Amino acid sequence: MALYADLHRHLGGSVVPRILWRYFKRHDVEMAQRFPEYPGFEEFYTRERKTLDEYLELHTLVEKVQTEDTLPYFIYRLIRGAYIFENLAYLELRYTPYLRTPDHLSQSERIDLMANIVAIVGQATQVKEYPIIISQILCMHSRLPYEVNKAIVDLAASMGHYVCAIDVAGGDSHYAERLEEFVGLYQYAHSLGLKTTGHLYETPHGCYRELLPYLQRIGHGIQIPLKYPELLPEIARLNQCLEVCPTTYLKTGTLQNLHQLKVVFDRCFEAGVDIAICTDNAGLHNVRLPFEYENLLTQDVIDFDQLQACQDAAFRHAFAWPYQQPPASLLTGLLQDNSTTLSQVMA
Ligand SMILES: [Zn+2]
Numbered sequence: 001m002a003l004y005a006d007l008h009r010h011l012g013g014s015v016v017p018r019i020l021w022r023y024f025k026r027h028d029v030e031m032a033q034r035f036p037e038y039p040g041f042e043e044f045y046t047r048e049r050k051t052l053d054e055y056l057e058l059h060t061l062v063e064k065v066q067t068e069d070t071l072p073y074f075i076y077r078l079i080r081g082a083y084i085f086e087n088l089a090y091l092e093l094r095y096t097p098y099l100r101t102p103d104h105l106s107q108s109e110r111i112d113l114m115a116n117i118v119a120i121v122g123q124a125t126q127v128k129e130y131p132i133i134i135s136q137i138l139c140m141h142s143r144l145p146y147e148v149n150k151a152i153v154d155l156a157a158s159m160g161h162y163v164c165a166i167d168v169a170g171g172d173s174h175y176a177e178r179l180e181e182f183v184g185l186y187q188y189a190h191s192l193g194l195k196t197t198g199h200l201y202e203t204p205h206g207c208y209r210e211l212l213p214y215l216q217r218i219g220h221g222i223q224i225p226l227k228y229p230e231l232l233p234e235i236a237r238l239n240q241c242l243e244v245c246p247t248t249y250l251k252t253g254t255l256q257n258l259h260q261l262k263v264v265f266d267r268c269f270e271a272g273v274d275i276a277i278c279t280d281n282a283g284l285h286n287v288r289l290p291f292e293y294e295n296l297l298t299q300d301v302i303d304f305d306q307l308q309a310c311q312d313a314a315f316r317h318a319f320a321w322p323y324q325q326p327p328a329s330l331l332t333g334l335l336q337d338n339s340t341t342l343s344q345v346m347a
Helices: 017-027 029-034 038-046 052-065 071-086 107-124 146-158 176-191 209-214 223-227 229-237 246-251 258-271 289-298 304-317 327-346
Strands: 004-010 088-095 133-141 163-169 195-200 217-220 241-244 275-277
Touching: 004 071, 004 241, 004 275, 004 289, 004 304, 017 029, 017 038, 017 052, 017 071, 071 088, 071 107, 071 289, 088 163, 107 133, 107 146, 133 146, 146 163, 146 176, 163 176, 176 195, 176 209, 195 209, 209 229, 223 229, 223 258, 229 258, 241 258, 241 304, 246 258, 246 289, 258 275, 258 289, 258 304, 275 289, 275 304, 289 304
Parallel strands: 004 088, 088 133, 133 163, 163 195, 195 217, 217 241, 241 275
Antiparallel strands: none
16 A cells, blocks of 8 residues: 655645635635636646746745634645545654744744744644644745744744744745855754755756754755756765655746756666655645656656665655655555455355
8 A cells, every 4th residue: 555755735725726726715805806616716726837046936825824823724624535535554744833923023033923823733733533644844035034044943943842844945046145144044953853855956047055053854856857967976975855846847937848857867766766655735736646656657757666675765865764664665564464364264
């Protein structure tokens, strides 16, 4: 039985359009009037955007409604869907906690409230009827000031029971002018013993070699095999894993078709670089993890063996998976023992 791990999913992009539309219908008069029928909303919410920045604008729509009070509502539905439709055994959920605090408060008040948000998300992800192992990644943000990003790193370190790592997000073209600052923040995170990933080499405008040595996993990283394949041997040596999120590149205009990913997978396999296939924004795209897998197969980007290698890599590189093996090997013995017993009974 195949159970999956998703290492790269944003809390903001994890709300499927129908859940969000129903929420607006009940709680947001303006949005309810703008989209009286569901198909119009789905079209607006899931359509392709021209650039990564335009695409990231959509996150603000969801961040605005994911507050202290509503987070448990959205998270419950996210976990239910992930368990029932995606066969997830493990999920790392990422977001910027500062952006879930009320924006009329001062910066220091908002920083103080972040721990509360992490606790709310942490408690909401423990759903007894849908047992998935879930951990949080806290995202620093390229448009937030240094003090806030440092507070996010401190918070990640102090809430290790809920948080497994830090990330940097918010559009990779915006790191350029603050590169040293982010290098410093990652060095600081390492000094606190934190695990690290970061949105990097996602678009041609986000290729900063200076940040690479600080990342255990690379959020996207597809520009490395596409444009800088000479870096791959070093990535392999450092055992850094690429978090590849196929649908994203179509929605942000980074790639024109999925087949362009073939060279990404081929070069990584050849160089011995691991890839975990992830959803990024499964709700916003309306594409769940098994469909990401299936699309890569049907478009001949990868074959079944390569898919399985990526699925195993996801568990190997998971920051908070507590076992040595992926769940399939834990379950197979159990299921085979039972089916042998059953066939003996039937005989
Ligand atoms: Zn992302």
